[in-house]
Amino acid sequence: MGSKERILRLKEETRTSILDAALNIVQTEGWQALSMRKIADQIEYTAPIIYEYFPNKEGILLELTRRGYQILGKAIREARDDHEKPEDKMEAMWVAYWNFAFSHKEFYQLMYGVDMVCCTVKNSMQEAEQVSAMLGDVIESLFKNKPVTEDDICMKYYTYWSIIHGLISINLVRPNGRTTDELNQQILKDAIKGITLSINS
Amino acid sequence: MGSKERILRLKEETRTSILDAALNIVQTEGWQALSMRKIADQIEYTAPIIYEYFPNKEGILLELTRRGYQILGKAIREARDDHEKPEDKMEAMWVAYWNFAFSHKEFYQLMYGVDMVCCTVKNSMQEAEQVSAMLGDVIESLFKNKPVTEDDICMKYYTYWSIIHGLISINLVRPNGRTTDELNQQILKDAIKGITLSINS
DNA sequence: GTAAATAATCTAACACCGTTAAGCAAATGT
DNA sequence: ACATTTGCTTAACGGTGTTAGATTATTTAC
Numbered sequence: 001m002g003s004k005e006r007i008l009r010l011k012e013e014t015r016t017s018i019l020d021a022a023l024n025i026v027q028t029e030g031w032q033a034l035s036m037r038k039i040a041d042q043i044e045y046t047a048p049i050i051y052e053y054f055p056n057k058e059g060i061l062l063e064l065t066r067r068g069y070q071i072l073g074k075a076i077r078e079a080r081d082d083h084e085k086p087e088d089k090m091e092a093m094w095v096a097y098w099n100f101a102f103s104h105k106e107f108y109q110l111m112y113g114v115d116m117v118c119c120t121v122k123n124s125m126q127e128a129e130q131v132s133a134m135l136g137d138v139i140e141s142l143f144k145n146k147p148v149t150e151d152d153i154c155m156k157y158y159t160y161w162s163i164i165h166g167l168i169s170i171n172l173v174r175p176n177g178r179t180t181d182e183l184n185q186q187i188l189k190d191a192i193k194g195i196t197l198s199i200n201s
Numbered sequence: 202m203g204s205k206e207r208i209l210r211l212k213e214e215t216r217t218s219i220l221d222a223a224l225n226i227v228q229t230e231g232w233q234a235l236s237m238r239k240i241a242d243q244i245e246y247t248a249p250i251i252y253e254y255f256p257n258k259e260g261i262l263l264e265l266t267r268r269g270y271q272i273l274g275k276a277i278r279e280a281r282d283d284h285e286k287p288e289d290k291m292e293a294m295w296v297a298y299w300n301f302a303f304s305h306k307e308f309y310q311l312m313y314g315v316d317m318v319c320c321t322v323k324n325s326m327q328e329a330e331q332v333s334a335m336l337g338d339v340i341e342s343l344f345k346n347k348p349v350t351e352d353d354i355c356m357k358y359y360t361y362w363s364i365i366h367g368l369i370s371i372n373l374v375r376p377n378g379r380t381t382d383e384l385n386q387q388i389l390k391d392a393i394k395g396i397t398l399s400i401n402s
Numbered sequence: 403g404t405a406a407a408t409a410a411t412c413t414a415a416c417a418c419c420g421t422t423a424a425g426c427a428a429a430t431g432t
Numbered sequence: 433a434c435a436t437t438t439g440c441t442t443a444a445c446g447g448t449g450t451t452a453g454a455t456t457a458t459t460t461a462c
Contacts, residue, residue: 036449046412048451057449112370151384158368159388166367167359169313183352187360194395237420247441249422258420 015053017043019067022060026106061110068107069127072100076134086141091192093135094164098188101168112165132157144200156199163191216254218244220268223261227307262311269308270328273301277335287342292393294336295365299389302369313366333358345401357400364392 021042025034036057040047054060079096083089101108111128139156140148167188222243226235237258241248255261280297284290302309312329340357341349368389 035447037447047449048413049411051450052410155384155388158385159364159392162367162370162388163360163364163392164367165370166363166365169363169366169370183356184359187356187363190399191360191364194399198391198395236418238418248420249442250440252421253439 011053014043014045018050018053019060019063023064023106031106031109064107065111066125066127068104068111069125069131071104071107072097072111073127073131073134075100076131080134080138086138087196089138090142090160090196091189093138094160094192095188097164098168102171108168112169135160139199142196142199156195159195160192163195164188167191212254215244215246219251219254220261220264223265224307232307232310265308266312267326267328269305269312270326270332272305272308273298273312274328274332274335276301277332281335281339287339288397290339291343291361291397292390294339295361295393296389298365299369303372309369313370336361340400343397343400357396360396361393364396365389368392 018039021039022034024042025038036047036050039060040050050060054063075096076093079092080089083092136153136157139153139160142156143152167184171184219240222240223235225243226239237248237251240261241251251261255264276297277294280293281290284293337354337358340354340361343357344353368385372385
């Protein structure tokens with residue numbers, strides 16, 4: 001039965017083709033246009049077979065969320081490894097986060113923006129925790145006066161995240177506002193530097 | 202025809218009863234549970250009559266958004282009038298904003314959180330502009346070196362808003378996180394003071 | 403090779419959604 | 433008393449996520 005592997009590989013292929021189709025629809029028509037039947041259309045099947053690969057629509061969204069965190073994690077990891085000094089690491093990592101939000105707008109909306117309701121599941125997602133762990137580590141290394149408590153790190157982490165997520169939200173929501181890109185980058189970097197400086201003061 | 206006024210008043214009553222019903226459903230079951238038929242059930246009518254009072258579902262949401270901005274505007278105005286010094290005004294206003302977000306969670310989600318997609322309509326809402334105008338005015342008064350450009354105000358406005366909206370989002374999304382209320386309030390006030398200080402440096 | 407068993411896929415349906423059109427019944431105007 | 437308008441309902445359309453049953457294709461067993 002050497003064909004068993006081939007069949008398993010085929011199943012894996014259509015599984016990812018479902019995810020690709022979903023992502024494709026979202027990128028061209030937005031989240032609200034994503035429907036099971038439309039996904040089925042695109043992979044040239046009928047809707048019910050999707051339920052052989054995912055428990056329901058939310059299952060697809062969850063898997064896409066995981067994908068998003070993998071991409072984000074890779075970007076942040078690379079930004080971190082591109083620098084030596086913690087201060088530079090930190091700025092580069094948050095800029096990577098910022099860039100991810102705009103180059104993968106749909107992912108970011110899924111991960112942080114779209115429906116504030118659910119989100120209970122995502123708490124226990126390995127990939128998400130990896131991202132916050134990386135950021136937390138660098139934040140810890142920013143403190144000169146050791147030892148550092150968990151709460152210290154947590155507080156600074158939320159401070160960073162808040163201003164960056166806030167800036168991103170506002171810019172995703174109002175892309176045609178009066179703010180220019182340079183202005184935003186300036187706000188972003190100023191804010192990062194400000195928080196970073198405030199850590200040892 | 203003295204009854205004409207009475208009839209008009211009745212119509213206005215059911216109009217607000219529609220809004221009240223919608224709000225009630227959202228508060229008890231969340232935004233995703235809001236449907237025209239459920240609203241109709243609650244006001245003891247059938248769904249189609251709602252369309253005599255609102256053009257569509259989004260019309261209801263828009264009116265609720267307006268209501269939200271009225272409440273928020275009142276809170277911010279009062280916070281402003283409770284203090285003399287611009288620095289105190291600013292802090293009180295943003296704390297009012299913060300408190301609004303949590304005491305009127307559903308409104309805040311509607312105004313800033315739920316579906317990042319549309320939002321094109323809300324740009325031209327009088328009530329929303331009043332709020333940002335109030336905040337902008339106080340921000341302007343914080344600058345000691347006049348004259349101030351529109352861009353200066355805009356930038357600081359976005360900086361304030363970003364960090365506060367970011368903090369709120371994160372706390373609305375992850376209410377059971379490791380952050381305590383005091384910690385959040387500390388982050389909030391620290392951030393406000395930080396931005397305020399940075400204005401004249 | 404043929405028959406039974408299993409897997410893959412589809413059709414049809416359910417219950418819900420937002421929305422619209424047609425119809426009915428009561429109140430109103432003439 | 434008749435015609436007209438008003439208030440409201442029922443029924444329907446096209447869409448959604450999801451499930452059950454039938455159908456077809458493939459694999460297995462003899």
